[in-house]
Amino acid sequence: MSPREAQALDLFVPLDRSRRGVGRQIEGQLREAIRGGALVSGSKLPSTRALAEELAVSRGVVVRAYAQLAAEGYLDLRQGANPAVRAVAPSAPAPSPAAADAAPVKVRHDLRPHLPEVGMFPRTAWLRSLRSALATATDGDLGYVDRRGLPQLRGEVAAYLGRARGVVARPDDILITAGSTHSLSLIARALARSGARAIGFENPSHWLLHTVADRAGLQPVGVPVDRHGLVVDELEDAEVGAVVVSPAHQFPTGRALSPERRAALVRWARASGALIVEDEYDAEFRYDRAPIRALHGLSSEHVAYIGSTSKTVAPGIRLGWAVLPAALAEAVAEELWSTMLHIPGIDQLAFGDFIRRGEFDRHLRRMRKIYRGRRDALVAAVERRLPRLAVRGIAAGLHVLLELPRGSSEESICREARSRGLLIESLSQHALPGYSGPQGLLIGYGAILEPAIAEAVEELARAVASAG
C-alpha cells in the first residue's frame, strides 16, 4: 500500500452510470455533502488517484471535480496532502444539554460524596497492561467472548476477592460487568423477570440505586437504618424478597452493620429464601483498624456480592463484578448478554494483567494513604470551624456525614454552599419515603486536594452561618 493510499478516506459517492456526466455527479454530490453538513469542515477527502480508482473513473474526472470545488471555496487543495473540506458549514451545532445543565456559578470545590480522585489514575501502568493485553490476546479474545467475562479476569478477580475481602468465589460464580450500578441493574432485572415486584433498600441509601431498581421494574422500599445499621426486624413488614445493603460502610450514613444485625440479616434471608445484594462500593478504603469481612462469607447462597473499580481505579474504565449465588447466576448473565452481549474483551484482559502485576493492590495502598490524609484534614477542619456538627462515618470511604442540629435547613445550606462555589449533597437527597432520621450534609473528599480542604471547610462554615 502506498503512503498516499494509506491516507485515503472512505467516501460515499453513489454514481448513476446510466446517466451522463459522471464528473458532474461527483462534483455535485460532494458540494451537496459539504453544504448539507455531511462533510464537515476539516474532513480529508481521498486523493484524486484513490477516488478515481474507487469509483472506476479516469483520474482527470476527479481532478476537475476537485478543482471546481476548490474554486468555489469548498475545498483546500495542497500539494502532497489530501484535499480538505473548508469551513463553510451552514450552522454550528447547538450547545449540548449537558453544558446547559452546568451550574452558572463557578465551581470552586467539588465535595460531592461519590467522586474518587481520578487525577491519580495510574496512566502509565494502565497503558502497560493495555499493551500486554494486546500483545497476548488470542484472536478469540478479540471476538465475541463468554458473556460472563473472560476466564482469565474472573480468575484474577476471584483470587483478589479471596485475599483482600475474604470472599470465597470460584471464577464460575463471577460475572464481569460495567460496575456496581450495572450489576445491580442486571440483578434487579433478573429478579423482576422472575416475578419480583419490590426490593428493599437501606433508608437512606444512594438515590441512583433506587432509580436503577425502579427502571428495572422493582419498586424500591425503604427500610430504616439506626446506629447498628439496617433494622433487620423491619424487613418482614417491607415484604420484599431482596434487599440491597452496604454492610461495610453504609451510604450515606457511613455506619457499619453490627455483628448481631449481620447474623439476623442472614437468618432472615435463609428463612424467607430471600436475596441480599451486598454492595461493597468502597470497602477497599478503610482507614482505621478492624477491617470488616464481607457478608458474603456468611451465606454465599443468599448473597449477591457486587463491587467495582469506579472508586478504586476510575469510573472511566467501567469494570465491575458480581459474585452470584448459583441459582441466580445464569439469569443475571442472560440479562447482560441480551442487552450488550459482553464487556469489552481488551479492557478485561488489561484489568486482569493490572491485578496480576500487583498494580491494583499498589494503587489501592497509595490511594488509601492519600484519602486518609484528606479525611484527617477534613475532620480536623470541621472540628475547628463547625464544632457544633457531629462528624459521622469517618472510618472508611470517600465522604463524611455532618449531622445537622434540629431546626437547621439542609436545603438552604446546600443552596448557600452552591452560591459560594461548593458542590455538596444533603442526606435527604438519598432518602426514600418514610425517612425520619436526622438531617445532614455529605462532604466528599475524593476529589479535593488536601491543601484545599481547610479553605473549602472555611467556606462551608460561612454557608452554614448564612443559612442561619
Add this chain to the structure above:
Amino acid sequence: MSPREAQALDLFVPLDRSRRGVGRQIEGQLREAIRGGALVSGSKLPSTRALAEELAVSRGVVVRAYAQLAAEGYLDLRQGANPAVRAVAPSAPAPSPAAADAAPVKVRHDLRPHLPEVGMFPRTAWLRSLRSALATATDGDLGYVDRRGLPQLRGEVAAYLGRARGVVARPDDILITAGSTHSLSLIARALARSGARAIGFENPSHWLLHTVADRAGLQPVGVPVDRHGLVVDELEDAEVGAVVVSPAHQFPTGRALSPERRAALVRWARASGALIVEDEYDAEFRYDRAPIRALHGLSSEHVAYIGSTSKTVAPGIRLGWAVLPAALAEAVAEELWSTMLHIPGIDQLAFGDFIRRGEFDRHLRRMRKIYRGRRDALVAAVERRLPRLAVRGIAAGLHVLLELPRGSSEESICREARSRGLLIESLSQHALPGYSGPQGLLIGYGAILEPAIAEAVEELARAVASAG
C-alpha cells in the same frame, strides 16, 4: 515507596484485639483462607514488614506466623521474594458451562455468517490510539462522563457517518453504545417504556435481534421480505409502531431494499408516526459498485440509525452508535444511563483517535479487499461444486445465502456439515412465525482464510450430497 512495599498485596486479616494471641489469629486466619480457597495457589502475601505495619503488630509476630504456615506446607518462603501460597487448594473449579456447550466434533471451518476476521485486528494502531487516549485524557474524561458519550468521539462519528454513509447527524443526535445489539436493546426498552407492545422485523432476520426485542418487552412480529426487500404493505397488518430493517444488505437474504420500497417505508413511518430502526450492521463492506445511501437521509425524524464496530474492527472493542430522532434521544440515553451509566471513556477516546488518524478508513479498505477476495473464492467454489444452488446476496457483507431446491432439508445438511467439522447456519434459524420463503444455507466468509475456502466448499458439497 520502597520496592518491597510496592510489591505488597492487599490482604484481609481482621484481628480481634480484645482477645489474646494476635499471632495465632493471623496464623489461623491465613490457614483457614488457604484451606477454604479464599487464598488460591500462587497468591503472593505481603512481606512480613508490610503486614506487620498494616496490622500494627511487631514484625516478629508475622515472621513466626508465616514460618508456622510454611512448616505446615501452606506457604513458600523465599529470600527476597514475597511469600506465596502453595498448591493445596481443596478442589479444582468445575468446568465452565461454555466449555461443556462446545461441539464434540473438532471444528475445521467456522462458516457462521456473522463472524468478522479478528486475525487482522490492527493491534499496533489500536495500541497507538490507546496511548494517545491516555496521554491526552483530561481528568474529567476518566471520571463519570456524559451519558451520550464523549463529545470528541460523537464529533468524529458524525463526521465519519457524513462522509462515508451520507448520514447527516449532529454530534448531539448521537448516542455512543456498546454495539448494534446494545443500541437496539436500548431503543426497544425506550419504546416499551412509552407503551409500545410489539416491533416489526424483516422475516427472516437475525434471531438475536428478536431475542433482544423480546427481552426488552416488545413482541417481535415478522413482516415478509420478497426480492425487493421488506413488503411495506404488510406493515399495516402487523400493527407495529416501529420496524427494524437493514436496507443496505438484509440479513440473512442479502437483498437490498428497492428504491420504491424505501420511499414507501418512509411514507408509512410519516403517515403513522412510526419509527424505522435502520441497522447498518455491515454496510461498510460493499464490494461491487453502487453504494446504497442510508435510509436515514430520507427522514431523520423517523429513522433511528444504528451501527457498530463489531464487524468493521472487532467485537472485542464493544463500541457502536445510534443516531436518534430528537423525540427519542433523551429516552434512549436514559436507558443506557440507568443500566451502566456510560460507555468506557478511555475506549471512546481511543476510537475517536483511531478515526481521526485515518486508521479506521484504512482498516476498512484493507478488509474490504480481503473480504472481496474471499467472497470471490467462495462464489467460484460454490459454482464449481454446488452448481444447483443459487447464490444470493453476494454484493455486500460477510456471508452469502445458498438457496436450496425444494425438497432439500436444511436441518439434515447442517447436521451433516457439523459432523464434518463445518459450522454453518440455516435460513430457518432466523425465521419468525409465518415465514414461507425458500430454505437456504448461510455461509460466512468473515472468519475463514481464502486458501481454505475451496476445501471447505468441497466438504460442504459432500455434506449436501450425503443429506440427499
